[in-house]
Amino acid sequence: MTSTVLRSLNQALHSMMEEDDRVYMVGEDLLDPYGGAFKVTRGLSMAFPDRVWTTPISEAGFVGVATGMALRGLRPVVEIMFGDFLTLACDQLVNHAAKFSWMYAEKVEVPLVVRAPMGGRRGYGPTHSQSLEKHFLGVPGLAVVAVDPFGSPGDLLRQAVADRRPLLFVENKVMYARRVRAVQAGRMGAFSVRETAGPYPTLTLSLGEFLGGDATVVAYGGMAELAVEAAEELLIEEERVVEVVIPRQLHPLDVEPVVESVGRTGRLVVCEEGSGAAGFGAEVVAAVSGRALEALQAAPRRVAALPVPIGNAPTLEAATLPGTGEISSAVRAVIGPARPLYSIG
Amino acid sequence: MDGGSSEFVGPRQRWLASEGSTAERLYGQMWLIREFEERLLSLFEEGVLTGTTHACIGQEADCVGVINHLETGDVIFSNHRCHGHFLAYADRPEWLAAEIMGRGAGLVGGRGGSQHICYEDFFSNGVQGGIVPVATGIAMAEKARGTGRIVCVFLGDGTLGQGVVYEALNMASLWSAPILFVVEDNRWAQSTPVEKELSGSMVARGEAFGVASSEITSTDAEEIYGHFEGIVAAVRKTGRPHLGVIHTYRLCHHSKSDDMRPEEEVEARRALDPVPLLRSRLDEERASAIEAAVQKRLEEAFSWALDQPHPAAETLRDPLSTS
Structure with a gap:
């Protein structure tokens, strides 16, 4: 069956929230009927009203909140509306989420996923089109994963949510509409x-x-x-x-x-x-x-x-x-x- | 001393199990904090300790006045000036001393030092403000999990300059997070007096977000203890945030030897030093006995800590490594 990257990611989130009540969505404008700026979270707030938190426009604040949630056993998945806004949450990622596990001698884990739609080619101009992930590469304690249309994007996101390390999950905006190309038998x-x-x-x-x-x-x-x-x-x-x-x-x-x-x-x-x-x-x-x-x-x-x-x-x-x-x-x-x-x- | 196997007893339970009058118990805790900090500063002066540290001399009444109300399982998120908070929370000076000395037996194996510690439900981090949303998230998680636990996060007047604090106040109020924001207004942000770094009112900052807010101007541990009893109970009962401002004063330098404040100002504030203030209410004999017991504990704690080995460099590994 053909699917788009968007659909694959959305379905993965649906099934994860269904299977695991520790999974929460945190981010701006996530509630239905809007369902998130790029619709990756569409339908989730209808199905799981208590576990989809639409936030104020406070990237640093809600990445911090999600870090606290992750410290206490929940599995928050944060959406940064445009990856460009990750700069606002840089301190939270670099000086808090990425450091806690090591700095606290592995007494804690921070299973945090921050999803960030990156990339241009949609005419959004200088502050809504960037691919800023390079600035987050090489931060001790912060894993960075990027999804593509090959194989199963949803499975990659599932792995990210199951990951016990804080993780930046890079999505590409143009890619959302692309057909997933399956890899079968090599x-x-x-x-x-x-x-x-x-x-x-x-x-x-x-x-x-x-x-x-x-x-x-x-x-x-x-x-x-x-x-x-x-x-x-x-x-x-x-x-x-x-x-x-x-x-x-x-x-x-x-x-x-x-x-x-x-x-x-x-x-x-x-x-x-x-x-x-x-x-x-x-x-x-x-x-x-x-x-x-x-x-x-x-x-x-x-x-x-x-x-x-x-x-x-x-x-x-x-x-x-x-x-x-x-x-x-x-x-x-x-x-x-x-x-x-x-x-x- | 280095056991760590016994079940952790939270501050409230330990308080209830301890003996003596309220004043005596508070004094014992404050004396421990004061003497711990003084010993630390001496070790820096002697060159035994390197790096940096932020003592809370003058602010001990805040530590004991607030933290003795917290139950086992309640969470504290503290900041760079965290020694007093930790000692009031855990009463384990030996592990804190070892941590600051960079010893493997320290609270986090010598990785964090003075500002970055973790023990049971106590955390601290050295970046101003960033801990406030994290603490709010912890409170939201405890609420989601239905544990009934509350969170107490410590910030200072200087931290009120960070925008993320207001993001956290907003979300804590919007979502009804069971969290107590304690602002220790010690009048100085490092070398900058409060009138040069803060406009407007501190409590009004909380009130503007619909967060119940209160303030107390005091260095009297008994008074602060009484003040926060109802506040902590209210946070627990209502599940709503509270912003509690304590107007106090830092009698020591910001970190080690960087005090440029007017001498006459600091001297005038010494009259309000919380330690002698409370001591004056105690029987001399009792006070001396408490002090002697604390001195003995600290003597042993520091001596034990100094004997612990530094962590081996070979233990370093990439925290992202999954192998």
């Missing part, structure tokens, strides 16, 4: 798929049956779908074989699948929708260089947003955020002009 359409073990499996997609390839593209969240599109186009139009590695847990990052893929391709492109400096791409490139420098046959490339705020005008926004064109160009750049084996005609 395949997703024309791609062969490998998945790592664990609650947040990294996917590696190959259009060449993992027998080798021209480049590895690492992309998460909303960029994952664009990377897959770029890989499809590069195969069809230029006979380039690209492997796409899609991590779900961005921090701490399991770099092993990337190292393995680069071992087959020798070339690396890392994508993120946010600005690039000191970002996810920098971390992946550093980690791969440290692990498998000898496998790299060319300098890795990063694909990221321009270092400017995201303009409202469609022309400005499109020019600022990376798309499939930028991914394909980066792949061509790392492959270089002359690669006889796969060159066209």
Whole structure:
């Protein structure tokens, strides 16, 4: 059955609240009939009126409240209406939720999930379009997971709610409407798929049956779908074989699948929708260089947003955020002009 | 001394089980806090302790006046100036001393130090204001779980500068959280006098959110104890928040040796020092006996703490590691 990412996440929340009365929703404008700005929580307040708390416009305050709830055995799931507003809750995440378990010598746990819709391409302008997760990568004690349309987004959210660590769950706004592409018996359409073990499996997609390839593209969240599109186009139009590695847990990052893929391709492109400096791409490139420098046959490339705020005008926004064109160009750049084996005609 | 296996007895139960008049019992607790802080400061001066600490000298009456009303299971969230709150809550100076000394046997294994401790239902954190919504969330969780427990969170006049405090007051009132906000107004936010950091009224801040609010200007432990008896009972009975302001004074520096306040102001406030104030109501012999017993306890506590090893660096691991 086809489903959208939105539907998959919404159904997961419904079933979790049904199964576990410790699960609470906390955030702005969550009540039906509105059901949350992007409708991920639609229907929940009708079904579970006592456990869906619509809040004042107080991101720091309600992330703190949810942290307190998590400390005392509940399983709060916070929605930040726009991920851009996470900055308001930064102190709560960095100096409270992320620190408590370690700082208090593991006497407590903070099983907190903060869901944050990130990303642009919807014309919302500079403060409602960003992908700010890079600022939360590498905070000791704070896990960061990003969902994508592949496999089961709802299952990923279930894992996050079951997780006993405080966790930032990054969703991409454009992705909500996308069809979920199931992974079955190691395949997703024309791609062969490998998945790592664990609650947040990294996917590696190959259009060449993992027998080798021209480049590895690492992309998460909303960029994952664009990377897959770029890989499809590069195969069809230029006979380039690209492997796409899609991590779900961005921090701490399991770099092993990337190292393995680069071992087959020798070339690396890392994508993120946010600005690039000191970002996810920098971390992946550093980690791969440290692990498998000898496998790299060319300098890795990063694909990221321009270092400017995201303009409202469609022309400005499109020019600022990376798309499939930028991914394909980066792949061509790392492959270089002359690669006889796969060159066209 | 390092047992920790015995069942924790909350402050109210311990209070009811203790002997002596109200004044004597309060005095014993305050003397413990005062002497603990003085010993700590001496150790800093001697170079035995490094880092920082925030003593509550002058504010002991708040600690004992409020906390003795809290039952086993009630939650306290304290701040950077938490030693007195902890000692009134748990009466375990040896574990606090070990923690501040960075010893593995400390309350949180030497990870937190002076400002970041956790024991049973007591927590503290060093960032101003952020603990207030967390405490509110704890209160909401206790309410959701139907435990009947209440939460007490301590803040100061300086903390009223943090916006998140008002977010928490708003939500606590909207959602009827069983929480007591105690504002210890010690007149100075680090080096800044209250008239340079706070406009308007403290109690009106609570009232504006529909939070029952009260204030008391006192360093008299018996008076504060009596004042908060009804307040704690009301929070428990109504399940509604209360903002209780105590106008007091910090007789020591903010942290270790950073006191730039006018000497004459501090001297004038020494006349209201809560410790001699209460002592004057006690029989001299009883007072001396209480003090001697406390000194002996603290002697043993600090000596035990100093003997404990520092935590091994090899114990560090990524808290996110699931392996």
